Amino acid sequence: MNRRRNPFRATLGATPPVLVGRSDVIEDFALALDEGPGFHERVTLVTGARGVGKTVLLNALEDAAEERVWWVISETATPGFVNRIRDTAYRRMVGHLRENRQRLSAITLGGYALNWEDTEVHRPTTTLRDVLTEFLDLQHQLDERFHQEPVGLLITLDELHYSVSDEVIDFGTVIQHLVRENANIAVAMAGIPAAIKPLLASNEAQNPVTFLRRANRVELGAVSDEDVAIGLVKPVEDAGRSWEPEAVAAAVAACGGYPFMIQLVGQWSFHYAQGDVIDLAAAERGIAKAQRKLGQLVHEPALADLSDVDRTYLAAMARDDGPSRTADIAERLRVSPQYANQYRRRLMDAEMIRPVKTGYVDFELPYMRDYLREHIVTDAFDLVLGEDEQPRLPGL
Ligand SMILES: Nc1ncnc2c1ncn2[C@@H]1O[C@H](COP(=O)(O)OP(=O)(O)O)[C@@H](O)[C@H]1O
Ligand SMILES: [Mg+2]
The missing domain is CATH 3.40.50 (Rossmann fold)
Structure with a gap:
């Protein structure tokens, strides 16, 4: 097995082997x-x-x-x-x-x-x-x-x-x-x-x-898929290895243009490759690991700082596929718009959400929606009122 050094830098603040799109x-x-x-x-x-x-x-x-x-x-x-x-x-x-x-x-x-x-x-x-x-x-x-x-x-x-x-x-x-x-x-x-x-x-x-x-x-926003591909392929080639075409396609798709994911997906796919070629199996393992790491490194710490109610607000947002209407969130939480507005402001202060257009909010962090869907939101999304009359997700 090739033990050549992993070229990716999946650490906040660490300059990547190839800086793409900038x-x-x-x-x-x-x-x-x-x-x-x-x-x-x-x-x-x-x-x-x-x-x-x-x-x-x-x-x-x-x-x-x-x-x-x-x-x-x-x-x-x-x-x-x-x-x-x-x-x-x-x-x-x-x-x-x-x-x-x-x-x-x-x-x-x-x-x-x-x-x-x-x-x-x-x-x-x-x-x-x-x-x-x-x-x-x-x-x-x-x-x-x-x-x-x-x-x-x-x-x-x-x-x-x-x-x-x-x-x-x-x-x-x-x-x-x-x-x-x-x-x-x-x-x-x-x-x-x-x-x-x-x-x-x-x-x-x-x-x-x-x-x-x-x-x-x-x-700064997402980088293009072409740039993501360069960011994934060039460091691997420079390290004397290569990607199988299906593997790199899957890796690019998983990054969704988010630069931190380039490093995470790259690092773990490289890590799991059996030989000099990163095949689809290695990429799939790498992607799964990268998503978990992103959750640990970015989403989990961000959520840990919040109160249950704040997390519940986010969970309610995660039901939407795009920006959420604040009026809908209030309805889902079964609270008045004024009350929901207090959470909204707190979450904005906590840098978790941002207003996108009048009456709508979206997640500040990429993949937060997916993380919440996987870890907090269940199919049977059902709010309960706590003893303090505050909405809670079961299990929170
Ligand atoms: N343009 C880019 N191309 C490839 N990787 C990048 C790019 N920008 C950032 N990264 C990688 O993403 C991660 C986060 O970068 P960082 O500058 O710390 O983000 P921020 O300061 O915005 O939180 C680092 O691992 C970095 O190497
Ligand atoms: Mg920074």
């Missing part, structure tokens, strides 16, 4: 880096469900920046991220100054060469804007001095969430200033729609997050 986004972004300040794509906001590939897309955008010898700061939007970006920029700026100390002392650079130690002393009061402005100025002067391609700074911010909206506002204000000053900077942010929508929807008179609204919006 080359347009990456090329547009890279072009904006090359074209200079002012290009719209230089501030990009990526949205999409869990497992659709936001993080690995940010990684690819970072690669594009690094290929251009740009500076890259990579952060996650958890509390304190603004100061973390400031500190990283600061450390690297000072590091950069130290590296270039000899070079700098030989030339006149707006006083930076003389003052670099002072910067360290003044650190506690230094804001993100101060640090970035100084850093970009210095870099600009170096570019001019050495007649080199302008070196910019890319900041990526993953898992953007409205719970840190104050910091997002601070960050946005700084970026907006720098963009207005034509700084050589780019920002790529990502988050799930439910976490970003409240940020975009803010109705304040002077909405401080206009920079988010103006950002180049990339809504």
